[in-house]
Amino acid sequence: MVIPSLLDTDLYKFTMMQAVLHQYPAAQVQYRFKCRTPGIDLAVHLPRISEEIDALCTLRFAPEELDYLRGLRFIKPDFVDFLGLFHFDRKYVRLRASRAVPGEIELEIEGPWLHTILFEVPLLAIVNEVYFQALGQGDLVDGERRLRQKLDTLKALPEAEGCAIADYGTRRRYSRHWHGHLLPLLQQGLGRQFVGTSNVHFARQYGMTPLGTMAHEWLQAFQALGPRLRDSQAAALEAWAREYRGDLGIALSDVVGTDAFLRDYDMYFCKLFDGLRHDSGDPFHWGERMLAHLQANRTDPRAKTLVFSDGLDVDRIERLYAHFRGRCKLAFGIGTNLTNDVGPKPLNIVIKMTRCNGQPVAKLSDTPGKSMCDDPGYVQYLRQVFGLPADDQARSHA
Known part of the structure; x- marks a missing residue:
């Protein structure tokens, strides 16, 4: 398994998840995957990626892992109790080959924020490791x-x-x-x-x-x-x-x-x-x-x-x-x-939130190419509301 433990993720996913549990447990969200590195064929690896996602969805927090989280000063007991019941649900993940660009994949996560927030980091780690294992060029x-x-x-x-x-x-x-x-x-x-x-x-x-x-x-x-x-x-x-x-x-x-x-x-x-x-x-x-x-x-x-x-x-x-x-x-x-500095060129892959409660959301980055939104009209409106200068479409929703 690429991911051996539900703790194998970034801390800020847990800190945000705790705040979601306490403040917005009913929020519904959508995330979308993007590979910013051109010319990468990830579609050929879909069967293996899918197998690893299935394996991820079998994981549960072990008692000793929950005890570790409980010992962190900023983690509250009710959140640890919730994590004791938590598991990933595959029904929130859609994975398929791109219908528009040969070699690319379409990976979307959609469902309750509380139950989907942890998907991002392990899914990116899975895509990376599956790709580089197949490449087999790391020294x-x-x-x-x-x-x-x-x-x-x-x-x-x-x-x-x-x-x-x-x-x-x-x-x-x-x-x-x-x-x-x-x-x-x-x-x-x-x-x-x-x-x-x-x-x-x-x-x-x-x-x-x-x-x-x-x-x-x-x-x-x-x-x-x-x-x-x-x-x-x-x-x-x-x-x-x-x-x-x-x-x-x-x-x-x-x-x-x-x-x-x-x-x-x-x-x-x-x-x-x-x-x-x-x-x-x-x-x-x-x-x-x-x-x-x-x-x-x-x-x-x-x-x-x-x-x-x-x-x-x-x-x-x-x-x-x-x-x-x-x-x-x-x-x-x-x-x-x-x-990821062992020889092969690293992939630039991300998973970003694109919608919340049915409404588009956006990140307007200070770096061209890092922004991501699936609704150009919303990006224009967001810029207007925050008094930002107009920008080219490629920067706004690359």
Whole structure:
């Protein structure tokens, strides 16, 4: 099995799921898969992908896994009780070869948000591992050599413990085996500089800190759940604060673009949240804007954390650390470059929420090509409501 445990996913799926259970248990959603890497034939692997999804749907949380979750300070007992009854239901997943583009696949998830939210990460990990197993070109020995070179570079940074490094690589990893192999190497090689992993299964297995707060889908859903579309970002952040009462306080800034986010992220949120996460657009420009915004709202940036997590490699981390060092707290979540750097070109695959309660929702990324919506008319309306400039269709719903 590609996925051995229901804990083999990112922590932020659980933290969002808990908030859904407590606040929006009746919400209905739709997610859609997209492979952004051109020329990839995934359709040939449909039988194996389908088998792995069937196997995923047989899993249940083991008592010791539930005990582990119960021990996390921000996880509430009633949520763990719910997880004790939870299992994936295959009826919420549609998988078939694309009828429009040869070689592509159509993978959609539709059903109650509470019962579908956990599908995203394991399904992406399944597609990745099935594809790379069939490709059979990974060189793990050379991958470990490159990994150790990266660790040596990160350890050599000035005051290296101020450059916090985390693993964010579950969804696009080369394989579960490789992921499990490299994490102890990170822990041993970086020491206190390595602050944890987003993967709950491996965090439990290796005694690491599980990391994660919210993803884009949390803020996207409020475009359909919130009181007004214009107030959806503020409503999502308020709902998060109600759930976690100051814990898990890293806000995500690029659901409808940085300009619109900063208009909503007022002094209250600047002081309430612990920091912000970058996931699209130029990271240097973004970081400067965040620091200036915090200062303008009478908040000391040195007390806040900027988390960078967009397509990081060691060279970019070096440059970002040198640029922002001493001006704020810094953390770097490395994904694909960490868990899928063994030779073959990694796949750029995503699963994004496209509808909530029957209404379209969208992410308008600061990076062309990262946005995703199935309704161009809604994208235009969203831009109008948030006062965003018109953009080309390809960027809006690529």
